[in-house]
Amino acid sequence: xxxxxxEVTSSFRPRMTTIAIAVYDRARLDRLKVHRRExxxxxxxxxxxxxxxxGTLRGPQYLRGLIDSLTDQSRTxx
Numbered sequence: 146x147x148x149x150x151x152e153v154t155s156s157f158r159p160r161m162t163t164i165a166i167a168v169y170d171r172a173r174l175d176r177l178k179v180h181r182r183e184x185x186x187x188x189x190x191x192x193x194x195x196x197x198x199x200g201t202l203r204g205p206q207y208l209r210g211l212i213d214s215l216t217d218q219s220r221t222x223x
Contacts, residue, residue: 171185
C-alpha cells in the first residue's frame with residue numbers, strides 16, 4: 146500500500162530543480178506574478194506556454210523580449 150500511495154503522491158508533485166537567475170530578472174518575474182505568493186515556477190510556465198503558443202520560443206533573446214513585453218503589459222494594466 147505504501148508503494149501505491151507513493152506513486153499517487155509523485156503524480157501530483159512534479160520533480161523540482163534549482164535554477165540560477167539574475168536578481169534583476171527575478172525582480173522582473175515578481176512583477177509578472179498573479180499574486181504575491183505565486184511560485185516562480187508558475188510564472189515561468191506561463192511565459193513558456195505563451196512563447197510556445199505564439200511561436201516565439203526560439204532562443205534566449207526571444208524569451209527576454211517576451212518577458213519585457215509581458216512586463217510592459219502588466220505595468221499598463223495596473
